[in-house]
Amino acid sequence: MNASEEYEIMIGNHAAAYACKGAKVQVVAAYPITPQSPVVEKISYFIESGELNARMVRVESEQSALVACVAASATGVRTYTATSSHGLMLMYEILCWAAGNRLPIVMNIATRAVGAPWSVWTDHQDAFTVRDTGWLQMFCEDNQEIYDTNLQAFRIAEDPCVYVPTLVSYDGYILSHTFMPVRLEPQSRIDDFIPPLKHHLNLGDMNVVKGVCPVTTPHVVKREEGTAPGYYEFRYSLQRAMEHSIEKVVEVHDLFAEKFGRSYGNGIYKAYKMEDADIVIFAVGSVASESRLVIDKLRAKGIKIGLISLKLFRPFPAKHLREVFKDIKTVVVFDRDVGYGYEGILFTELKSALYQLKNRPFIKGYIVGLGGRDVKADDLINGVLRTIELEKKNEYVEQTEFIGLKLDELDFLKKGGKVENGR
Amino acid sequence: MTEEKDYQKILASVQKPVEGEAGKTGSWSTIKPKINLDKCIVAKMEKNVCHFCWLYCPEPIITRTIPPRILYDYCKGCGICVEVCPHKAIEMVEESEL
Ligand code: SF4
Numbered sequence: 454m455n456a457s458e459e460y461e462i463m464i465g466n467h468a469a470a471y472a473c474k475g476a477k478v479q480v481v482a483a484y485p486i487t488p489q490s491p492v493v494e495k496i497s498y499f500i501e502s503g504e505l506n507a508r509m510v511r512v513e514s515e516q517s518a519l520v521a522c523v524a525a526s527a528t529g530v531r532t533y534t535a536t537s538s539h540g541l542m543l544m545y546e547i548l549c550w551a552a553g554n555r556l557p558i559v560m561n562i563a564t565r566a567v568g569a570p571w572s573v574w575t576d577h578q579d580a581f582t583v584r585d586t587g588w589l590q591m592f593c594e595d596n597q598e599i600y601d602t603n604l605q606a607f608r609i610a611e612d613p614c615v616y617v618p619t620l621v622s623y624d625g626y627i628l629s630h631t632f633m634p635v636r637l638e639p640q641s642r643i644d645d646f647i648p649p650l651k652h653h654l655n656l657g658d659m660n661v662v663k664g665v666c667p668v669t670t671p672h673v674v675k676r677e678e679g680t681a682p683g684y685y686e687f688r689y690s691l692q693r694a695m696e697h698s699i700e701k702v703v704e705v706h707d708l709f710a711e712k713f714g715r716s717y718g719n720g721i722y723k724a725y726k727m728e729d730a731d732i733v734i735f736a737v738g739s740v741a742s743e744s745r746l747v748i749d750k751l752r753a754k755g756i757k758i759g760l761i762s763l764k765l766f767r768p769f770p771a772k773h774l775r776e777v778f779k780d781i782k783t784v785v786v787f788d789r790d791v792g793y794g795y796e797g798i799l800f801t802e803l804k805s806a807l808y809q810l811k812n813r814p815f816i817k818g819y820i821v822g823l824g825g826r827d828v829k830a831d832d833l834i835n836g837v838l839r840t841i842e843l844e845k846k847n848e849y850v851e852q853t854e855f856i857g858l859k860l861d862e863l864d865f866l867k868k869g870g871k872v873e874n875g876r
Numbered sequence: 877m878t879e880e881k882d883y884q885k886i887l888a889s890v891q892k893p894v895e896g897e898a899g900k901t902g903s904w905s906t907i908k909p910k911i912n913l914d915k916c917i918v919a920k921m922e923k924n925v926c927h928f929c930w931l932y933c934p935e936p937i938i939t940r941t942i943p944p945r946i947l948y949d950y951c952k953g954c955g956i957c958v959e960v961c962p963h964k965a966i967e968m969v970e971e972s973e974l
């Protein structure tokens with residue numbers, strides 16, 4: 454077999470679908486939304502053609518989709534869904550239920566801006582908005598990584614040391630609809646890699662009775678039927694499981710690399726030209742991909758710059774990032790999202806992680822590419838150069854800075870300009 | 877095998893309703909469900925063939941027995957059993973008519 458035969462050319466959404474087929478998901482429930490829809494369309498094709506033995510549950514909304522997944526997962530089966538933007542927002546409540554019940558559901562997000570105004574293009578606002586629901590969260594930079602990360606996600610989420618639902622995000626259109634070569638692994642090798650699900654729950658079995666009281670109280674309840682933890686104990690447990698899951702993420706990533714010969718940094722972040730770097734760009738997904746070009750261009754100018762492309766966003770790998778940044782002079786964070794009223798979300802997260810360092814780097818954040826605005830290498834370069842200047846003056850800028858804004862093209866902003874339709 | 881940690885043991889909050897969880901709810905209402913054993917299919921066939929009332933009662937104080945019985949001390953009179961009975965064997969009556 455020659456090299457070209459081992460690869461198939463496909464869009465990111467289909468790479469996600471092929472991973473689900475490889476993982477032999479048993480129940481899929483989803484509602485169509487741009488730019489995610491081709492994932493589930495492909496999965497339903499697999500089911501109809503008999504290539505995948507699974508049930509596709511058709512529902513009337515994303516909220517119902519995730520409710521169906523929660524119910525299915527609670528009967529002990531491998532469960533998957535995918536969504537974007539408003540679909541994810543509609544799922545918010547159920548995200549909390551899935552995590553709170555430690556259901557190892559895997560979900561893909563083809564990232565997309567959240568309205569208003571209406572937009573179908575990418576940014577990372579949707580994924581970051583569900584930060585605190587208790588899902589593991591990973592980001593991808595290419596279609597092969599989507600396929601590989603999804604395969605790992607099932608194994609991580611279902612590990613008895615973890616049992617936490619897992620989100621795998623990739624940029625809408627930039628990956629979801631872009632054709633790239635993807636190497637698909639033989640079924641037998643995937644079966645070896647992902648053991649059958651051993652769920653902690655099987656509500657299908659009426660004889661297994663666990664809890665005792667219909668409402669989880671603030672206190673521990675002791676009755677003849679047994680002892681039930683309070684709400685507090687359940688939530689403590691979720692946080693502990695998240696904290697410890699970092700070890701599993703690394704372990705599963707390393708196992709995958711050993712078995713399939715492909716790795717993504719250390720499974721937590723991907724370092725690019727970091728060996729002698731004293732300036733570092735910190736970003737995820739499409740922004741990280743674009744930054745690779747920036748690194749090459751700036752290195753050609755003699756600037757010792759590197760990239761940390763964050764792969765694991767939740768649990769946030771603070772300890773690992775402190776290790777990376779402890780000897781770094783300057784950090785530039787590019788956020789394709791805003792924590793409205795404060796600043797970029799990645800920027801906040803990284804600063805918080807680095808607070809423990811004795812010698813903290815100079816760190817500056819920028820907003821880029823909201824709602825699919827093109828993120829150009831030159832724009833990012835300007836951000837890096839500006840940061841270097843600010844650092845020299847040791848100047849801190851209070852206001853959030855947006856790169857690639859085109860306010861100058863809005864005539865009505867000019868003196869005497871008329872306010873037009875679409876203001 | 878390493879010992880399981882607490883976060884591996886405290887997992888889903890799977891709850892089963894238990895009798896009298898909310899105290900003696902029998903005082904909440906003046907009308908109560910009454911099973912007409914001539915109509916109840918379980919009572920007539922002397923077999924576990926229905927028990928919808930047992931399954932749906934939120935308290936849960938209808939017994940899964942032949943015939944089903946209602947523990948009135950905890951019956952809050954919600955009438956769900958009346959609604960779900962496929963044989964219309966249950967009706968709400970004044971407490972004095974029980
Ligand atoms: S009225 Fe409500 S509480 Fe009483 S037995 Fe019927 S279902 Fe149960």
Ligand code: SF4
Nearest residue numbers: 916917926927929961
């Ligand atoms: S639901 Fe009606 S028919 Fe069925 S067991 Fe209860 S009383 Fe009898």
